[in-house]
Amino acid sequence: MELRQIRYFLQIAETSSFSEASRQLCISQSTVSQQIKQLEDELGAELFIRDSHSVKLSDYGIQFFPYAKNIVEDVQSGIARIKDVSGLSVGTINIGATYTFCPLLGKTIEDFMKEHPGISINLTCSSMEELMKMLEDGELDTVLSYRPSRMFDNIESHILFNSNLCVIARHGHPLSGKGIVRLMDIEKYPVALPSRGLQARNEFDRLLFGQNYRFDVRLEVNDLNMLLDLVRRTELITFLSAATVKDKPEFCTIEIDHSETEMVGSYHLLKGQYIKVATRAFLKSLVENNAFMISMDALTA
Template identity: 25%
Template sequence: MELRQLEYFVTVAEEGSFTRAAEKVHVAQPGVSAQIRRLERELGQELLDRSGRTVRLTDVGAAVLPYARAALAAVAGARLAVDELTGLLRGRVAVGMVTSHNVDLPGLLARFHQDHPAVEITLAEGNSDDLVESLRDGRLDGAIVSLGATPPPDLDHLVVTDEAIAAAVAVDHELAGRPEIPLGQLREHPLISLPPGTGIRSHLDAACARAGFAPKIAFEASQPVMLAQLAGRGLGVAILPDSLARNRADLHPLTIVRPGLRGQLVFAWRSGGPVSPAARALLGRARREFGA
């Protein structure tokens, strides 16, 4: 049993595809398939079900997967222990971010790379719910996310931004003559919002549920700028970060009251702390640059 066989098996299991796994490990697909077949022959059981369009774990594969991950983690830990003793920082950090934000994460990563050029950095985009799950299962070391009204107890975080969530309408909309709108009155209007799984949407849904109604979502888009553009064309009331609602000439901002809504973006990581020295160094830089 070879480490590369375990690595290929874990990668195929995570990607659900031999093709994507081969691209990720930079090996030709036949080579990945051959190594996993050798592993299966050694164990005497098939680990992967190849009959469907997506590769799936067999029951035996599901039982083997955590041990394969543990073996790879143990080897990586041994290498990192040597690196720490010799003063060399290398390895890999995986970072996530929500699709649209105003945090200078690229600047932070660039400065980290300048200080630690031997560390490989990967960056993934997604909604907050997906990124939180990736933090929990170890696929990400840190991420810029919105944690909603109740932060998960298994994650620690630094608050990076904190601002009001506002409503915004076209300048000729019937609500454009008002400075504010009670939350309860939003039930009367078609809303334009980020999709479920995002921080602003979580705050909106939770507040409306407490007020006894479900918001009437007419349009969803993953980019706040798109929400603003739709509202500017008169298609509904957009739910936006306050700064965006107030900085567009085609929109009239409305402060949401009774209750007001606020949203935070945070840099989050697993409560147990980053495992690798590289991830710990990245967290240290995030603490310094985000002011904690």
């Protein structure tokens, strides 16, 4: 059974005429008759009662008519929805972000919702390992994070921006006037660290591996908003990507005198996976909002 056959059936039913239906459909009457015959053969029932003067629905045709009409209407609705998705009028994006990356998303999400009110965003904040598993299982459309410590076979990663692990302090802190500090110079200041497993903490631990520094760690927090609030209110310092506080004027960043502080912001996609129109638009909005440098090849392919 073909959709065109159903359309021909409906046109004949509405016009009560094979000739008028063919005229309105802009095809030959013989083609219409042939297609209706094939439809009737497939259904095993005559849909029309034909005589020399008129055409009307048979009992079978009367029963088939509402279902045929619903089929065509549903297809038309589906086509309209596809156009809406393409035009970003409707849709859903499932985004995963590591805890360390989440603070970068607020402005982008706010602006994206204003520009595309029909698009729903499901944001999951979790660990890198959990997010990558969800991406592989098809539960997420993309994952946003800093560069993972290991590669994932089924996942391709693309650079969003380059940043560095640095010291974060409030303005007015004794370190706030310094452009660069050595790790040994930080030992005398109270520190609040991101909890173990967070990407910024992983980078911090990697810097200290094999070293004998003794930091005055007062607190470990797995919520970056709380961590930053404490740094803003107290003499605590912390270690995060400079990008985390790029738009937060109440904080200052102090470069760490070390050659291995790079943190690369990335987005991750399942290899071979179709990238939703809305996902592409969100990633582009993220780039535009944060003035990041990016290769857009994966988004425009």
